[in-house]
Amino acid sequence: MPRDLDTVKLDVTALPYSNDSFDVIICSHVLEHIIDDQKAMGELNRVLKPGGWSILQVPISLNFKKILEDSSITSPQARREHFGQDDHVRLYNKEGYVSRLQTAGFQVIQYNFAEKYGIKEAKQYGLSEGDTLYIGTK
Numbered sequence: 001m002p003r004d005l006d007t008v009k010l011d012v013t014a015l016p017y018s019n020d021s022f023d024v025i026i027c028s029h030v031l032e033h034i035i036d037d038q039k040a041m042g043e044l045n046r047v048l049k050p051g052g053w054s055i056l057q058v059p060i061s062l063n064f065k066k067i068l069e070d071s072s073i074t075s076p077q078a079r080r081e082h083f084g085q086d087d088h089v090r091l092y093n094k095e096g097y098v099s100r101l102q103t104a105g106f107q108v109i110q111y112n113f114a115e116k117y118g119i120k121e122a123k124q125y126g127l128s129e130g131d132t133l134y135i136g137t138k
Contacts (some may be wrong), residue, residue, distance in 0.1 A: 011039040020058075023094045025054035025136075033073065033090045035071070041104035045138060054136040056101060064093035097134065105119045106136030 001040035010016065012027070014034055025048055031037045041056075048054055061068070069090035073079055075086050083091045111133040114122035120131050127133075 009071065012019040013043060015043045016045050017047045019046055020050060021051055022047045023052045025052070027054065028057040029059070031056070032083070032085075032090055035089055037090070038100055039099055041106070041124075042083075045136070048136075048138045050138055053138050054106070056106070056134045056136050058092050058097060059088075059131070060094050060097060061091050061096060064091065064096075067092050067096035094132075101134065101136050106138065109135040109137065111135055 012030060012034060022116040025044055027044055031040055034040045044054060044056070067090055068082065070082065071089075073082050073089075079088055083089065098108050098110070113125065113127050113131065113133060114129045122129065122131070
């Protein structure tokens with residue numbers, strides 16, 4: 001929740017940019033807060049240039065068979081109990097998340113930085129041994 005004057009607050013479901021505006025997009029731990037995440041994913045894909053790439057990170061539950069979401073869960077306490085945080089509106093599973101990104105138009109690459117460069121270097125970037133980066137390309 002940056003408070004500096006250079007930060008622009010945007011509605012990720014209605015981005016004020018033209019199609020194909022950005023070479024790179026980083027969207028880290030945003031989509032789990034957005035009620036219409038599929039609309040937001042579509043917007044991110046719309047503003048990404050062909051050949052561009054994005055890092056699209058959300059909390060993932062590896063033991064869920066499907067995405068956990070229920071629009072009737074609205075109180076902060078109930079959201080904390082169901083989704084792990086009082087301002088989350090869902091908890092993704094891996095297959096469901098990748099599928100939604102693909103439906104939005106992204107080609108998805110699952111990338112484990114620690115496997116490629118080692119855990120010591122991964123930790124320098126705040127990543128653990130099991131962290132997967134979800135790279136969306138267009």
